[in-house]
Each structure stands twice: as structure tokens, then as C-alpha cells.
Amino acid sequence: xxPTDRIGSDxxxxxxxxxxxxxxxxxxxxxxxxxxxxxxDSYLLHAGLSHIANxxxxxxxxxERIMANLRPARxxxxxxxxxxxxxxxRHPQDN
Numbered sequence: 164x165x166p167t168d169r170i171g172s173d174x175x176x177x178x179x180x181x182x183x184x185x186x187x188x189x190x191x192x193x194x195x196x197x198x199x200x201x202x203x204d205s206y207l208l209h210a211g212l213s214h215i216a217n218x219x220x221x222x223x224x225x226x227e228r229i230m231a232n233l234r235p236a237r238x239x240x241x242x243x244x245x246x247x248x249x250x251x252x253r254h255p256q257d258n
Contacts, residue, residue, distance in 0.1 A: 174228075177221070180212065181228035185236040203229065 184190070189197075189206040197205075203226065207216035215221050236242045 177225050177228045181232050184229055186241050190242055
């Protein structure tokens with residue numbers, strides 16, 4: 164494997180992890196009060212990826228991939244951004 168092959172596979176792996184994070188419970192209402200870096204660290208530890216959580220430069224690269232994919236994830240319905248208190252789509256005056 165050449166160094167450029169490794170970079171490509173690392174980017175693909177980070178993109179895959181970013182999408183897995185975006186589809187995880189750590190983007191939901193239970194963790195809404197947590198800072199993003201704490202959510203990412205917790206996700207990585209929960210997923211058995213502590214080697215990534217312990218590598219600062221890889222975490223920064225992962226954060227960049229997550230941020231780059233936020234809009235597509237939202238557009239594809241992966242992120243609902245609903246709150247725990249109001250999980251339906253009705254307006255309060257409609258109740």
C-alpha cells in the first residue's frame with residue numbers, strides 16, 4: 164500500500180465513522196445539551212474506537228467530516244433536530 168492509498172482509505176474510514184455518528188443516538192435529544200466534542204468522544208468510546216478518540220489530529224479530521232456532512236444528513240432525514248419535549252410536528256396552538 165502506498166502512502167496515498169493509506170490517505171484515501173483513512174478518509175473513507177473517517178467519512179464512514181462520521182456518517183455512523185450522525186445516525187447514532189449521540190445526535191439525538193438525549194445528548195442535545197452535550198458539547199459536540201463530548202458527543203463525538205462518547206460515541207467513539209461506545210463504538211470501541213478509543214484509538215481514534217485518543218488521537219487528536221484524527222479527531223480533528225473526524226470533526227471536519229462530521230461538520231461537512233451535517234447538511235446532507237439533515238437533507239436526507241438522518242437528523243431531525245427534534246427536542247425531547249416536542250417530538251411531534253404540531254404547533255402548540257393546534258393541540
